[in-house]
Amino acid sequence: MESLDPILERLITVQRPKKALPLSTRLMWTALAALVYIIMTITPLWGIHRTAPTGAAASIFYNPLVSTIFGTTFGTWAQLGIGPIVVAGIIMEILQFSDLLPFDLNDKKDRLRFSAFQKLLALVMAAGETAATIATGTFGQLTPIEALAVFVQLLIATQIVILLDDMIAKGWGFGGSAINLIILLSITRTFFVDLFSWNMPTFPNINPADYPAMQLPLGFVPALAVAVYNTIHGISPGILDLLFRQVPPSIALPDVVSLAATLALAYIIVYIEQMHVNIPAAYTQYWGFRINIPLRFMYVSVIPIIFTAYSLILAEQIVAGVAALTGGISPALAVLLTAMTPARILTPDYIVLHILLYAALATVFAWLWGQIGGIGPDEYAKSLVQSGLHVPGFRQSERIMARVLKRPINTLILLSGMIAGTLAAIGDIFGVWGSGIGLILLVEIGLGYYTQILQEGLMEVYPGLKRVLSQ
Structure with a gap:
């Protein structure tokens, strides 16, 4: 890897602030980062000829669910979103855990090289995805000049996202990463559309006159206003048509059922997120001083359900491609193909298979991420021992601490993956806004x-608290 040092040293990066910034300043920089990305989502790429994706790869890489998770907007500078950064980070984690990379993350210089190599890999992946997108005709037929312009624009856009992430991670912004910020913006945008869009819903080969659900605005609030007006004047569609809006076979529009399901599922998720499992521990240097180490019940959930969604979409497209080549699929495989699709389908076979698929895959991916993501009992035990903690009744030892933590952490990893997958599937079935995931x-x-925000605000009001916690 040392041969790449000249390249890594020339990558554009953000310097850390000379001193720790107050919370208000960091929130301001975070808001600026959000504004920059919002501008990217509405800045069209120069040189493209299509306003919607086409081609074989379009159904996978520009699936609405994938677009929401990766914050992509087709045909804009946010075309790639955070996809290259997220995938590059996962690849680097796997390679580092497998000892295929010669980085010692306890060494400051190696940590910097690891971070720089991850940025370089993200740029390489962005270049590869852009080239594949252009080659498959997703943007339409481009001249060489237009293709080069699109390629350069998306590389610059990826570099901007990397810099935004670097800025927040190094202490200028808030939240530790721009990845979470962009995901939050993307999902919030989906919620905003579901609430306030005045556009009329349109779908290919479907006549709006055949379905009252399509004769109301897409957004719930304007649809409610129109439905109330129509009900008062005795016109259809009215309030009753807003209770359950669905265009056959499974296109769910924002309605009362989906609103209630969204609020109920959000409450359940918040409740589960507050649950913890306490592990007793004691400080080695303060004899008799004991504490409880709170392990989140949802120990790992975000990464597994992202993997689950992406793998199901990929599997769905592979099965559909095979069916197109062979001229059809068996009824059993057709049922399985339908079960892979996030949709509001209220048939027993879909409900059972969709929940089982999501729960099983999320559990498997949770276990895999627990082994390679640096969150297993060995890594957790190491951090606790370094903090001066040990298990009461046992001597201070990483091996002993890891043995004590192995059962609860592995159990929480499996449970959190299964619960996250189940909740995501239930959300799809009831048509929650933004999808279950x-x-x-x-x-x-x-x-x-x-x-x-609460923790840092408290520490700014009581600076001594920060010194106590750091000890």
């Missing part, structure tokens, strides 16, 4: 920001 991400990221 989107709602889980929204609540988790929102709670994380809220908790951090």
Whole structure:
């Protein structure tokens, strides 16, 4: 890797602030980062000829769910979103855990090289995805000049996102990463559309006159206003048509059922997120001083459900592609293909299979991420021992601490993955806004920001508290 040092040293980066910034200043920089990304989502790419994706790759990489998770907006400078950064980060974590990279993350210089190499990998992945997108005709037929212009624009856009992430991670912004911020913005945008969009819903090959659900505005608030007006004047569609708006076979529009499901599921997620499992521990240097180490009940949930959604979408497209080549699929496979799709389908076979698929895959991915993501009992035990903690009745030892933590942490990893997958699937079935996965991400990221703001605000009011906690 040392041969890449000249390249890594030339990557554009953000310097850390000379001193710790107050919370208000960091919130201002975070708001600026959000504004920059919002501008990127409405800045069109020069040189493209299509306003909607086409081609074989479009159904996978520009699936609405994938677009929401990765914060992508087709045809704009946010075309790639955070996809290259997220995928590069996961690849680096896997390679580092497998000892395939020669980085010692306990060494400051190696940590900097690891971070720089991850940025370089993100740029490489952005270049590869852009080239594939252009080659498959997703943007339409481009001249060489137009193709080069699109390629350069998306590389610059990815570099901007990397810098935004670097700025927040190094202490200028708030939240530790721009990744969470962009995911939050993307899901919030979906919620805003579902609430306030005045556009009329349109779908290919479907006549709005055949379905009252399509004769009301897309957003719930304007649809409610129109429905109330129509009811007062005895016109259809009215209030009753807003209770359950669905265009066959499974296109759910914002309605009373989906609103109630969104609020109910959000409450359940918030409640579960507040649950903890306490592990008794004691400080080695303060004899007799004991504390409880709170382990989150939802120990790991975000990464597994993102993997689950992406893998199901990919599997769905593979099965559909095979069916197109072979001229059809068996009835059993057709049922499985339908179960892979996030939709509001209230048939027993879909409900059972969709929940089982999500729960099983999320559990598997949670276990895998627990092994390679640096959140397993060995890593947790190491951090606790370094903090001067040990298990009462045992001597201070990473091995002993890891053995004590192994059972509860592994159990929480499996449970949190299964519960996250089940809740995401239930959200899809009831048509929650932003999808079940989107709602889980929204609540988790929102709670994380809220908790951090409270903690840092408290420490600014009581500076001595920060010194006590750091000890």
